[in-house]
Amino acid sequence: MNRWLKIGIPVLVVLVAIFLLNRQFGMTAIVAPATGGKAVNAVTGTVEVRANADIRVKAQHPGVIVENRVQPGQVVEIDAVISVQASEDLDLQIEQAQIRLEAARAREALESTNKIDLESIEEEIEGVALAVQLKQAPVSQLENLKRNKRKTEVFWKAEEIQERESRRLLENQLAQLSLKKNQMITQAPFAGTIAEINAFKGDLVNGGQNLVRLISHGRIVILKLTEEDYFGVQEGQPVTLRLASYPDRTFAGTVQRLEDVSDSNSKTRNVFVTVDAPDSILVPGLTGEGYLVKDERDNAVLIPRRALIGNLVYVVDNGSVDVRRVQPGYMGLNQAEVLEGIEEGDLIILENQNLFKPGDRVEAVESGKR
Structure with missing residues (x-):
């Protein structure tokens, strides 16, 4: 045991001495000079591409599909026929309703027996009234005739109402059957592209069953920002997008509008972006990252953003480490503006700041020159 102590203690002393000498004279700090330029106040967020409208076109009534007129990927205009369902039963019902309606109209055109x-x-009343004046007939006979007249008038009016009601109900029934027949032909509610076909010729579908998926022309690009980053975002601000499907390409856009509500679950808020790119590129479902510029400022002192530790910056000054408390300004994607505490040309330590303490002697090596 004493032997190991005799050997280990001197070795440990040597190692500690080497460590202290390295800290005093041999540590290397990777640095970059603070530069002057344009400060950018920018934030990043996730991006999602959606269609203006993306719906499942459904059958309105049950029936067998007898014709499909679209294919996946086909571009259709508004009101273009998508599919046709069998309508033989409806045709028979329509024919029956037409026959009944013609008969009702004919009955309505006939002269009413109540009117006759x-x-x-009325003629009889005139004769009896004269007889009453001549005292050749009792007054009660005249009163009975007048009551019969009122009853007949009521029957006549009721008959007219009933015939008119019958005709109008049949007209309504015929209109409903005709509408239902028209709805057996499914049409595109807007112009777009057929993304999927869910029912085919010969299929028996139910009312409300999906027939096709239709994606409209035009895209909505949504940039999701955290609630903290959302402050200061305004319509018209520039946005740069990078989509996962196009890693070597960027897309320019502008803020079109701001969503009125925030998502309390994800703590984010949506920004709607207009992007100058065709629909064939902006496929619904694409995701990526967006870079939104809120403001810019010229003649600013800039340092790499990764060098900013809270409001502290590690600087190499005459070969020694100096830790400065600074006032950050605009934050860009890769650069940060410093309003106070750093001057242009100062050597900023970029990495491993936790290894340094004020006063350490270091060798400053500019990034990229090792």
């Missing part, structure tokens, strides 16, 4: 009876009663 009313004319006869």
Whole structure:
């Protein structure tokens, strides 16, 4: 045991001495000079591409599909026919309703028997009234005739109402059947592209069953920002997008509008971006990253953003480490503006700041020159 102590203690002393000498004279700090330029106040967020409208076109009524007129990937205009369902049963019902409607109209055109009876009663009343004046007939006979007249008038009016009601109900039934037949032909509610076909010729579909998936022309590009980054975002600000499907390409856009509500679950808020790119590139479902510039400022002192530790910056000054408390300004994607505490040309330590303490002697090596 004493032997190991005799050997180990001197070795440990040597190692500690080497460590202290390295800290005092041999540490290397990777640095970059603070530069002057344009400060950018920018934030990043996730991007999602959506279609203006993406719906499942559904069958409105049950029936067998007898014709499909679209294919996946086909571009269709508004009201273009998508599919046709069998309508033989409806045709028979429509024919029956037409026959009944023609008969109802013919009955309505006939002269009412109640009207004829009313004319006869009126003539009889005139004769009895004269007889009453001549005291050749009792007054009660005249009163009975007048009551019969009122009853006949009521029957006549009721008959007219009933015939009119019958005709209008049949007209309504015929209109409903015709509408249903028209709805057996499914049409595109807007112009777009057929993304999927869910029912084919010969399929028996139910009302409400999906027939096709239709994606509209035009795209909505959504940039999701955290609630902290959202402050200061305004319409018209520039946005640069990078989509996962196009890693070597960027897309320019501008803020079109801001969503009125925030997502309390994800703590994010949506920004809608207009992007100058065709629909064939902006495929619904694409994701990526967006870089939104809120503001810019010229003649700023800039340092690499990774060198900013909270509001502290590690600097090499005459071969020694100096830790400075600074006032950050605009934050860009890779650079940060410093309003106070750093001057242009100062050597900023870029990495491993936790290894340094104020006063350490270091060798400053500019990034990229090792």
